[in-house]
Amino acid sequence: MNSQPGYEMQDVDPRLPARLALAMVVFLLLGIATVTGIMLSLWAVDAGPESPFGAADEPVPGPVLQADPRADMQALERRWQTELNSIGWVDRDAGIAHIPIREAMQRTAQAGWREEGGS
Numbered sequence: 001m002n003s004q005p006g007y008e009m010q011d012v013d014p015r016l017p018a019r020l021a022l023a024m025v026v027f028l029l030l031g032i033a034t035v036t037g038i039m040l041s042l043w044a045v046d047a048g049p050e051s052p053f054g055a056a057d058e059p060v061p062g063p064v065l066q067a068d069p070r071a072d073m074q075a076l077e078r079r080w081q082t083e084l085n086s087i088g089w090v091d092r093d094a095g096i097a098h099i100p101i102r103e104a105m106q107r108t109a110q111a112g113w114r115e116e117g118g119s
Contacts, residue, residue, distance in 0.1 A: 066072050090096040
């Protein structure tokens with residue numbers, strides 16, 4: 001049989017945990033001092049010249065928002081329908097006009113599709 005006991009016979013040196021705790025406190029204080037120094041130096045930096053886009057006190061204009069998007073879309077669709085179903089000039093000087101879409105489709109079906117700029 002083994003006459004050695006089954007446990008540690010020597011205690012931990014009490015100076016080791018104390019040294020580790022002291023080292024942790026020192027590193028913590030150095031970290032706090034470093035961060036404080038950086039923050040103080042950043043706050044002390046001059047903001048630089050004034051912006052060429054105007055004074056900082058002027059309010060920035062916000063986006064132009066639609067008050068009623070559904071009504072705006074309906075008005076746009078009515079305008080498109082009016083253009084599709086009416087006769088009018090696109091460019092009078094160039095002699096370009098628009099005709100109702102149904103009439104344009106009937107004329108194209110009767111006369112056939114004309115290739116422009118082709119061979």
